Amino acid sequence: MAKIAINIATGSLQQEEMIVGIDLGTTNSLISIIHPESKRPIVLKEYDGAALVPSIVHFGQAGNITVGDDAKKYLIAEPENTIFSVKRLMGKSYNDVQQQTNFFTYKIIDDNSESLVKIQVGEKFYSPVELSSFILKELKIRAEHILKTTVTKVVITVPAYFNDAQRQATRDAGKLAGLDVLRIVNEPTAASLAYGLGLNKDETKTIAVYDLGGGTFDISILRITSGIFEVLSTNGNTYLGGDDFDASIASFIMEKIGVSNDALNQNKSLAQEIRLKAEEAKIELSYNNEFEGVVDGKVLLITKNEFEQLATPLIAETIQCCKNALTDANLTIADIDEVIMVGGSTRVPLVKKTVSEFFNKTVHDTLNPDEVVAMGAAVQADILAGNNKDFLLLDITPLSLGIETMGGLMDVLIPRNSKVPSKAARQYTTQKDGQGSMRISVFQGERDLIKDNRKLAEFNLTGIPGMPAGLPKVEVSFLVNADGILVVNAKELRSGVEQSVEVRPQYGLTDEEVEKMLLDSITHAKSDIQTRALVEAQTEATQIIDTTNLFIQKNNDLLTDNELADTNDAINTLQKLIVNGNKDNIQAAIEKLNEISRPYAERLMDSAISKAMKGKNILE
Numbered sequence: 359m360a361k362i363a364i365n366i367a368t369g370s371l372q373q374e375e376m377i378v379g380i381d382l383g384t385t386n387s388l389i390s391i392i393h394p395e396s397k398r399p400i401v402l403k404e405y406d407g408a409a410l411v412p413s414i415v416h417f418g419q420a421g422n423i424t425v426g427d428d429a430k431k432y433l434i435a436e437p438e439n440t441i442f443s444v445k446r447l448m449g450k451s452y453n454d455v456q457q458q459t460n461f462f463t464y465k466i467i468d469d470n471s472e473s474l475v476k477i478q479v480g481e482k483f484y485s486p487v488e489l490s491s492f493i494l495k496e497l498k499i500r501a502e503h504i505l506k507t508t509v510t511k512v513v514i515t516v517p518a519y520f521n522d523a524q525r526q527a528t529r530d531a532g533k534l535a536g537l538d539v540l541r542i543v544n545e546p547t548a549a550s551l552a553y554g555l556g557l558n559k560d561e562t563k564t565i566a567v568y569d570l571g572g573g574t575f576d577i578s579i580l581r582i583t584s585g586i587f588e589v590l591s592t593n594g595n596t597y598l599g600g601d602d603f604d605a606s607i608a609s610f611i612m613e614k615i616g617v618s619n620d621a622l623n624q625n626k627s628l629a630q631e632i633r634l635k636a637e638e639a640k641i642e643l644s645y646n647n648e649f650e651g652v653v654d655g656k657v658l659l660i661t662k663n664e665f666e667q668l669a670t671p672l673i674a675e676t677i678q679c680c681k682n683a684l685t686d687a688n689l690t691i692a693d694i695d696e697v698i699m700v701g702g703s704t705r706v707p708l709v710k711k712t713v714s715e716f717f718n719k720t721v722h723d724t725l726n727p728d729e730v731v732a733m734g735a736a737v738q739a740d741i742l743a744g745n746n747k748d749f750l751l752l753d754i755t756p757l758s759l760g761i762e763t764m765g766g767l768m769d770v771l772i773p774r775n776s777k778v779p780s781k782a783a784r785q786y787t788t789q790k791d792g793q794g795s796m797r798i799s800v801f802q803g804e805r806d807l808i809k810d811n812r813k814l815a816e817f818n819l820t821g822i823p824g825m826p827a828g829l830p831k832v833e834v835s836f837l838v839n840a841d842g843i844l845v846v847n848a849k850e851l852r853s854g855v856e857q858s859v860e861v862r863p864q865y866g867l868t869d870e871e872v873e874k875m876l877l878d879s880i881t882h883a884k885s886d887i888q889t890r891a892l893v894e895a896q897t898e899a900t901q902i903i904d905t906t907n908l909f910i911q912k913n914n915d916l917l918t919d920n921e922l923a924d925t926n927d928a929i930n931t932l933q934k935l936i937v938n939g940n941k942d943n944i945q946a947a948i949e950k951l952n953e954i955s956r957p958y959a960e961r962l963m964d965s966a967i968s969k970a971m972k973g974k975n976i977l978e
């Protein structure tokens with residue numbers, strides 16, 4: 359019997375829908391499908407043969423947005439309008455990335471170190487989710503163009519070390535791009551599937567996946583038991599990759615042709631020429647013993663031996679990470695059954711040789727290392743489509759499960775399509791001083807506002823001892839057991855008070871209703887995410903006003919009249935915008951209030967520290 363699917367874009371029925379696999383990479387992204395005849399994964403290519411879409415977004419003066427190679431052209435000329443490496447910012451707060459802000463050439467907002475990062479381009483503020491959605495939308499358009507059919511159902515890969523927030527951010531980006539994200543798959547799992555590992559149900563294997571790309575290095579140790587993948591450990595360096603090989607060759611070239619660092623700083627086009635020549639040399643030396651080229655009018659010769667000496671310390675660093683990963687997994691080299699090479703930089707013969715010698719094994723390197731993750735995503739997509747009959751589909755949760763948070767937003771704890779049994783927990787705190795109870799409302803659905811989702815249960819956690827706002831730690835945990843029953847537990851960790859409830863989320867819910875809820879979430883994705891961004895900005899603004907008011911009350915006599923007047927003005931403006939502003943002007947007003955309060959907050963902090971120091975007895 360043929361399968362009938364709903365085309366989510368048009369709402370009409372169609373015979374069969376293709377599910378595509380997407381590798382949403384830090385530098386490049388790719389789409390792959392299982393070829394209908396050969397049944398092998400293939401990467402979708404444009405007429406010119408290009409498969410890679412650079413993960414870069416450019417914002418033009420006229421408000422036009424471009425993605426991919428067209429955006430890449432602006433990297434040097436318009437760094438503040440050209441966003442690259444957005445994957446590094448997914449699900450991150452400013453606190454997480456402030457050490458690396460030199461790396462980014464665009465503006466990352468640092469107004470509130472606790473909240474998620476935003477990127478400012480001109481007058482607008484974008485979240486990493488929105489930026490990633492532009493890339494995914496472009497991939498969707500390309501796939502539809504090549505396949506000549508609508509594409510809505512996808513599998514997207516993420517690094518094995520991505521946490522819940524980063525995985526959820528990736529799902530949201532897909533939703534915003536009009537995609538139905540059926541599954542988030544770990545990149546090393548996808549690479550293993552592309553090589554056919556894990557497709558035999560009776561097999562138990564331990565696999566090391568070595569992934570050296572342009573800017574990042576990851577090593578993951580996986581165990582497959584009866585077709586189920588488990589990540590035993592991950593290690594790596596998020597700032598080590600092929601770019602570092604290029605940088606060492608570039609310094610070597612400068613020495614050879616006699617160019618100083620100062621001279622290079624003065625001459626940006628020479629710097630660019632040397633960098634490009636370095637990469638060209640590296641790539642050629644993967645296939646030849648010598649590279650000959652011309653730089654700055656001078657003939658240049660680099661031998662494979664010279665390159666290998668430069669590369670050795672960098673490769674040694676990756677091997678150290680492999681050792682750490684083995685230790686963390688409580689394993690030795692002898693426990694590893696298979697080694698898989700992923701990422702463009704594993705084409706360097708010395709990399710292959712060193713890794714193979716370290717693990718004492720021939721490595722898997724027959725598939726294109728740039729494409730292997732996307733290909734594995736396509737294999738997973740095919741399994742979900744039910745085309746791979748040998749493969750058991752596990753029970754999954756058909757709709758996301760979560761609770762209501764500030765401003766009526768849905769906070770998902772267990773995303774839809776999670777395998778059953780499944781559990782998740784998250785911590786929350788109180789809003790008011792002395793708050794003795796907390797209401798926990800449990801919802802099911804894909805929409806951002808709980809009012810559009812299905813309420814499953816509600817209870818009050820009472821008996822929380824009186825504490826200042828923000829101090830209690832209430833852990834809410836969800837457990838969906840093998841029978842599909844959801845147990846929700848809330849526990850205040852300082853006092854130990856707890857309460858729980860049990861529900862059967864699927865009770866009274868038909869397949870048609872599930873399908874409708876999914877359809878609605880895709881149709882309303884854009885307005886939903888906009889509303890969420892507005893509610894989040896309003897909540898952040900209210901919190902900042904409360905903190906600032908508290909601060910000026912306490913330190914009233916230490917502030918000048920001007921400082922007080924400016925602060926009150928900024929608070930009034932922000933208060934009005936909370937009622938009738940949009941997320942961009944609320945964000946701008948938060949920035950303004952921070953700019954006004956920062957100097958006196960720092961001044962008072964300094965004097966408080968010096969006062970405290972004076973009062974201290976220093977022991978000898």
Ligand code: AMP
Nearest residue numbers: 571572600601641644701702703705706
């Ligand atoms: P990825 O991030 O996986 O696309 O890897 C890109 C990196 O692989 C870049 O640093 C490229 O310079 C590098 N690369 C691509 N092809 C080769 C090659 N044949 N030999 C050495 N490095 C390569």
